[in-house]
Amino acid sequence: MLEINNLHATVDGAEILKGIDLTIRAGEVHAIMGPNGSGKSTLSYVLAGRDGYEVTEGSVTFNGKDLLEMPTEERAGEGVFLAFQYPVEIPGVPNTTFLKEAVNAVRKYRGEPELDAMEFVKHLRAKAKELGMNPEFLKRAVNAGFSGGEKKRNEMLQMAMLEPSLCLLDETDSGLDIDALKAVSEAINAMRSPERAMLVITHYQRLLTYVVPDHVHVLSKGRIVRSGGPELAQELEEKGYGESIEAA
Amino acid sequence: MAQQEILSTEPYLARFNAAKARLPGAGQSWLDELRETAAARFRDLGFPTQRHEIWKYTPLKALQGIGFTPAGEVARPASLDHVPSLLPAKAPRYRATLVGGVVRPELSSPDEELPAGATIERLAAALERDPAGLAELLGRVADDRDQPLLALNTALFEDGVVIRLGRNLVLDRPLELTLVGPLAEVPTQVHPRILIVLEEGAQATVLEHHLGFGTEPVFHNGVSEIALGPNARLTHIKVQAAPLETFHFATTHLRQERDSAYDGFTLNRGAGLSRLETRVKLVGEGADCRLNGAYLLRGRQHGDITTVVDHQVPHCTSREVVKGAIDDRGRGVFQGLIKVAPHAQKTDGRMLNKTLLLSEKAEIDTKPELEIFADDVQCAHGATAGAIDDMALFYLRSRGLDEAAARALLVESFLAETVEELGDESLRPLLLERIRDWLQVRRESLEEVAA
Structure with a gap:
């Protein structure tokens, strides 16, 4: 589904990604772990198409298409979803209004008919209920004044509504207490399917006890320095990143 | 630089001299005197120029060289069978519609619908029916002596609306006041005058909507005078959506007595050049004044929102949140002044202006100011501008x-x-x-x- 070859990227002239190779197949969950500053978030931004992140070398192919050629919104239409580490607050715009506009934009891109208001609201309420969200959240402005946990749940709600084929989860566990972590993990697990791939970016191992990945990669200084199975996450938790990075 | 010479007062004074015997209410000595004094004041003050601090950011030179015919003198061939509304089609409302500054009874709601104690009248008719009452109102709130455009309006107004609500009267529906620009084929000038008087305990909502269909330049110079008695409450929305050919100047003079509340919202998005000015006098303790608003400017539009809130007595509150989005080469101006008199202790005055600049050529001049002569007050102001x-x-x-x-x-x-x-x-x-x-x-x- 996703093929990253020798990806190099710079931000403000500084090279952050220095040759990433990664292949993710449909149905797989990959975790990328690494210390702060290793390039984890940069990778997620490059994949989602944030301005100012310049790819200087390499390629990214998504379902056979050149992902890097597409503007951000087309990537969303193609099925890429990035759950933000710091979801943006949009005061004055109700969650429902925003989600409806987003869902219909993506449906339009995919050549599907727009949902009518009733259908949409029904669908949204059902998804919110699955996530254990208070329906009041749907009326509130997008993320405005939400707690950290509420923001992350809202990301999961957006993910569920947009039905992406590739979920990029950037530090989705950061700032969550144990209950919120469990709820968010359940939401992620509920989205796992043979047609969908996930890239879970995290600093800590704790999310990976709930969302067990198929593959774990260690990112350091812009390169993947180790890859392994879920046991690698446990090892990193016990020994820290030092050894893996030195061994590279 | 002889900036003050740019706009000549002569054509306007000549118009006044030629028309004064025919203007509404002519022959009533109080009004003749009021108009004469205003004309003389306008002659002495001249049009505002950028040398006047409060007009520094809004030049009038675009009006130069255009001969504006009084709208009332130009035939209005077109008739309107439908007046656009701010409200949903079936929403209950009272309605007064002015075209080219003159009330059109066929587009206004009939008097018999109004509750007893409420009147909504043509200004020209009210001057005939109740001259003594009008003498008590006209120019009483707008009594500033340093406002040339007010003076020009007073000298030349031909019509307008007078809204009066008696004691404790609550207007059960909003009053929609629609001011349609002149339907003329030549440049026109119009000086509408609106008087709103809410006696003690009265309550109303007024929705003021400015729009137009013409493509000829219009010089709109409106003045509103609003008097709120003790405990009166007025919600006043103003949407300025005049055509780009319009020069829209309007000043709202507001006077608030004890425990009255004014909740104002101005949306300024029309006209090539506009200035919406609100001048508030808080004269009774416990009065509360809200002057919120938004501006939307694009192309080469210039939009100015200026407010002066004068806290003359203790224990009043004023609040302003004015935000705008400016695109292309649009230029916005926000000037806000909160004045606090020496004895107006416990004043609570706050003002905030924020602008979103949507293009690199968009511009905002913002000037929030406090002038405080009392020592026990809470006042704050702030301004920001930035991109998305x-x-x-x-x-x-x-x-x-x-x-x-x-x-x-x-x-x-x-x-x-x-x-x-x-x-x-x-x-x-x-x-x-x-x-x-x-x-x-x-x-x-x-x-x-x-x-």
Whole structure:
């Protein structure tokens, strides 16, 4: 589904990604772990198409298409979803209004008919209920004044509504207490399917006890320095990143 | 630089001398004197120039060289069978419609619908029916002696509306006041005068809507005088959506007595050159004044919102949240002044202006000011200007919204915060709708460019 070859990227002239190779197949969950500053978030931004992140070398192919050629919104239409580490607050715009506009934009891109208001609201309420969200959240402005946990749940709600084929989860566990972590993990697990791939970016191992990945990669200084199975996450938790990075 | 010579007062004074015997109410000595004094004051003051501190950012030179015929003298061949409304079609309302500054009874609601104790009248008719009453009102709130455009309006007004609500009368529906520009084939001038008087305990909502259909220049110089008695409450929305050929100047003079409340919201999005000025005198303790608003400017539009709130007595509050979005080469001006008199202790005055600049050539001049002569007050002001946040834009685009849609949603988000300041929640959607209209035009033009 996703093929990253020798990806190099710079931000403000500084090279952050220095040759990433990664292949993710449909149905797989990959975790990328690494210390702060290793390039984890940069990778997620490059994949989602944030301005100012310049790819200087390499390629990214998504379902056979050149992902890097597409503007951000087309990537969303193609099925890429990035759950933000710091979801943006949009005061004055109700969650429902925003989600409806987003869902219909993506449906339009995919050549599907727009949902009518009733259908949409029904669908949204059902998804919110699955996530254990208070329906009041749907009326509130997008993320405005939400707690950290509420923001992350809202990301999961957006993910569920947009039905992406590739979920990029950037530090989705950061700032969550144990209950919120469990709820968010359940939401992620509920989205796992043979047609969908996930890239879970995290600093800590704790999310990976709930969302067990198929593959774990260690990112350091812009390169993947180790890859392994879920046991690698446990090892990193016990020994820290030092050894893996030195061994590279 | 002889800037003060740019706009000559002569044609206006000549017009006054030629027409004064025919203007409404002519022959009533109090009014003749009021008009003469105003004309003389206008002659002495001249048109405002950028040398006047309060007109520093809004030049009038665009009016130069245009001969504006009084709208009342130009035939109005077109008739209107439908007047656009801010309210949904079936919403109950009272209505007064002016075309070219003159009330059109056939487009206004009949008097018999009004509750006893309320009157909504043509100014020209009220001057005939109740001259003594009008002598008590006209120029009483707008008594400033240093305002040339007020003086010009007083000298030349031909019509307008007088709204009076008696003691404790609550107007059960909003009053929609629609001012349609002159339907003329030559440049015109119009000086409408609106008087709103709410006696003790009276309550009303007034929706003022300025629009037009013409393509000829219009010099609109409106003056409103609003007097709120003790405990009176007025919600006053003003939407200025005149055609780009219009020069729209309007000053609202407001006087508030004890424990009265004014909840004002101004949406300034029309006219090539506009200045909406509000001058408030808080003369009774416990009065509360809200002057919120938004401006939407594009092309080469110039829009000025100026407010002066004069806290003359203790224990009054004033609040202003004015936000705007400016695109292309638009230019915005915000000037806000809160004055606190020496004995006006416990004054609580706050003012905030924020602007979103949507293009590199867009410009805002913002000048919030405090002039405080009392020592036990709480006053604050602030102003910011900036571009759309890149991270927010990326966030929305990552959810599938194209750039134009994402930008529109972020502008709406930015402005929605000021709409939420409006106390009457039921009126917020009509303002949001007017904001979305504007954004939709922008979205379409961006899509055209992209295509």
